[in-house]
Amino acid sequence: MTYFPHDPYPTLPVSPVPAQVQSCWDAQLACQDSDVLSLALELGLFTHLDEFATAEQVASQLALSPGNTRLFLEVLASMGVLEHTSRVPGQTAPAVYRTHPQMQPYLSPASSLYLGDALLFRHKVLCRSRKQLEVLLREGAPPRDAAPDETAQQAWARAARVQIAQEQRAITVPVARRIAGRLPDRLQWRTMLDLGGGPGLVAIALAQDLPDLSGVVYDYPSVAEVAQHNIEAAGLQGRLQSMGGNLAHDDFGCGYDLIWCSSVLHFVPDEAPVLQRLHAALKPGGVLLCAHAEAGDRRVLQYYLRMRMQGRQVLPEGALARQLRKAGFTDVTTCADVDFPVAPVTVLIARKGEAL
Numbered sequence: 001m002t003y004f005p006h007d008p009y010p011t012l013p014v015s016p017v018p019a020q021v022q023s024c025w026d027a028q029l030a031c032q033d034s035d036v037l038s039l040a041l042e043l044g045l046f047t048h049l050d051e052f053a054t055a056e057q058v059a060s061q062l063a064l065s066p067g068n069t070r071l072f073l074e075v076l077a078s079m080g081v082l083e084h085t086s087r088v089p090g091q092t093a094p095a096v097y098r099t100h101p102q103m104q105p106y107l108s109p110a111s112s113l114y115l116g117d118a119l120l121f122r123h124k125v126l127c128r129s130r131k132q133l134e135v136l137l138r139e140g141a142p143p144r145d146a147a148p149d150e151t152a153q154q155a156w157a158r159a160a161r162v163q164i165a166q167e168q169r170a171i172t173v174p175v176a177r178r179i180a181g182r183l184p185d186r187l188q189w190r191t192m193l194d195l196g197g198g199p200g201l202v203a204i205a206l207a208q209d210l211p212d213l214s215g216v217v218y219d220y221p222s223v224a225e226v227a228q229h230n231i232e233a234a235g236l237q238g239r240l241q242s243m244g245g246n247l248a249h250d251d252f253g254c255g256y257d258l259i260w261c262s263s264v265l266h267f268v269p270d271e272a273p274v275l276q277r278l279h280a281a282l283k284p285g286g287v288l289l290c291a292h293a294e295a296g297d298r299r300v301l302q303y304y305l306r307m308r309m310q311g312r313q314v315l316p317e318g319a320l321a322r323q324l325r326k327a328g329f330t331d332v333t334t335c336a337d338v339d340f341p342v343a344p345v346t347v348l349i350a351r352k353g354e355a356l
């Protein structure tokens, strides 16, 4: 029980709002933060905030209302996306704002790590999900298509061109590089498979780091075209190629030293046979790096809610490691809570035992 200081009504208790009620309001306020960020990206606001600028300067460049631009920038600063300061410390000159230095690589459109389109895409998907959630809640998961139709595959191809590519450049590639960099046998790797690799930037980055590495980016045919384009743009067509098919039943090759497989198994009807085929596709001593969200962390529960209600698999913590051992993998090492686009993943490092 708390009381106002110098309370003229000392017997009247002022009960604190329960944390659970505040968390409902916080969730609603987070929706508004998401709208603010998306509007800022759509307006190209961050283009004008690489250097410190007043709200008036930003407003004049974008033909906005100066007063309301200041209020808008204040909220972006409260989110940590911008930093602000007085132009002259200790004086009441107008505040100046710039993109927070740690956010600049991700929000400055000129940066190679720009995430703006990916953030807008996620915002749209999450806004749309309200209607879908209601239908899924009332009707349950729809029957699974045996194979996604051409429209669904084209949607993956569009995502691979923009949103997945931005997320791979900014987040997934650095994670893959860090994990591969820890494995002492990486210098002996000669062939790799990037399964469900989307735009293929993980395979491209690893091939750039390891000059003796060749390999395949495997995805639906229309997505494989995007990967092939990126492979050629990187000048790696002599060492990498893309292959199109449905990984649930088509051949994805064999004899690999390394298989990278991230955020893919959610989309197959049953991961167990795929894991067995991955084991068979590795050379003895080869390594599978498998990065997938596991149900447990709150961000995973939030982000994957719609997909899980659609009947997609997000396995509970530890289940994928158990399935890998069942499929014949040895030395399964778990790296939990690894940063990944939107929600963390568990990275499993699993080996195919050497032939006896």
Ligand SMILES: C[S@@+](CC[C@H](N)C(=O)[O-])C[C@H]1O[C@@H](n2cnc3c(N)ncnc32)[C@H](O)[C@@H]1O
Binding pocket: 156, 157, 160, 164, 168, 172, 195, 196, 197, 198, 199, 218, 219, 220, 223, 245, 246, 247, 248, 261, 262, 263, 264, 267, 268
């Ligand atoms: C969420 S994205 C992940 C892309 C990439 N692995 C990454 O982590 O950035 C899933 C990818 O798996 C591909 N995919 C899903 N189901 C597939 C299937 N049955 N056959 C081939 N590719 C599939 C999609 O086209 C998409 O590129």
